Amino acid sequence: MTQFTRRAAIAALAAPAFIRSASAAPETTTFDIIAVRDPQLGAQIALAAEFDLFRPQGITPNIRWTQSAADTLTIMGGGSAPVGTGGSFTQVVFGGQRLPIRTISALADIAETQGFVLSPGVRLAHPRELEGKRIAFTQGNSQVLLLAKLASLYSFDATKVQLVNMNQSEGVVAASRGDVQGLMGWQPNLYRLIQLGGTMYCTGATLHVNGRPEPRPADDLLLFNHSTLLASQEWIDSKPNTLTALLKALMAANTILTDDKPRAIAALGRTLRIDAPALEVMANANKYALGISPALIASHRFQSEWAVSIGRAPSPPRAEDCFTTRIAEMADPALVTWRPVA
Known part of the structure; x- marks a missing residue:
């Protein structure tokens, strides 16, 4: 009989009933997971490790923490x-290259953590005043689409905005010094610039151009993006029980995220090594939810169009070729609200 530690026993008892339900034994118990060390892409993985939620499912994965989805x-x-974690764009690249890797679940809607912050002292009476300004961004990331969306909404010429390519930490420093008039990027970089006196101008889901938050309609965001859990097609075919066990452990972790956020944030700080104020901003902005949903597919299509526009994919990869509902259905049929077209 498996010998549980006291911590594991407590975690198992605390898990929802569906997590403890009987299921087929995992085909393998030990395997690598590539996890990105940030709360957008790695929160549930970190919590499952911190609270020993893998063991009740009969698996002991080796978590290989990395710095970005590029890894x-x-x-x-x-x-x-x-198995690994990434963003919607990660799956688009895999799909565009026809690699046999598919998304088995969303992890979070991360649109609210992607955004645009004005440099300290910069005030705009109207978004068209962005014309002639210098804005830092990191090439190869879709936050640049925020500018195109703002230009469409407010009728200005985005080509008259000078984009300056630099990594995010350099962008924070440049914006804080006034070398550029803003930064497009992601958390916690946006938070750090705001702490230095910057002003939030928009996120992927909310406009701030009038000095107050104005949430966008769910079907008309400025930017669609999700974090995702990916698996090789070989494992989806040959080790579905192992992947289901993994997803069930992440479901238990997601319950802690949604039902006990302070406890979750404290645990994430220990694993992800992010200062508490920035971590709280990020964790509260993300909408953590597992499964295969229409919102996840909307992010895929949005990121696919951008990938084609910058030459990272020859054509938009079909969602039906990039997502599988099989593992989520095995874990809990309620997780699946999108179905592929036959």
């Missing part, structure tokens, strides 16, 4: 790991 592209794309 997931390299490692999973090279066949060195069967």
Whole structure:
């Protein structure tokens, strides 16, 4: 009989009833997971490890923490790991290259953590005053689409805004010094610029151009993006019980995220090594939810169109070729609210 530690026993008892339900034994118990060390892409993985939620499901994964989803592209794309976390764009790249890797679940809607912050002292009477300004961004990331969306909404010429490519930490410093008039990027970089006196101008889901938050309609965001859990097609076919066990452990972790956020944030701080104020901003902005939903597919299509526009994909990869509902259905049929077209 498996010998549980006291911590594991408590975690098992605290898990929802569906997590403890009997299921087929995992085909393998030990395997690598490529996880990105941030609360957008790694929260549930970190909590499952912190609260020993994998063991009740009969698995002991080896978590290989990385710095960005670019590492997931390299490692999973090279066949060195069967499971990993990424963003919607990660799946688009895999799909565009016709690699046999598919999304088995969303992790979070992360649109609210992507945004645009004005530099300290910069005040705009109207978004058209962005014309002639210098804005820092990181090439290869879809936050640049925020500018195009603002230009469409407020009728200004986005080509008259000078985009300056630099990494996010450099962008924070440049914006704080006034070398550029704003930064497009993601948390916690946006938070850090705001702490230095910057002003939030918009996120992927909310406008702030009038000095107050104005949430966008769910079907008309400025930017659609999700974090995702990906697996190789070989594992989806040959080790579905192992992947289901993994997803069930993440479901238990997601329950802690949604039902006991202070406890979750404290645990995330220990694993993800992010200062508490920034971590709280990020964790509260993300909408953590597992499964395969229409919102997840909307993010895929949005990111696909952008990928084609910058030459990262020859054509938009079909959602039916990039997502599988099989594992989510095995974990809990209620997780699946989108179905592929036959």
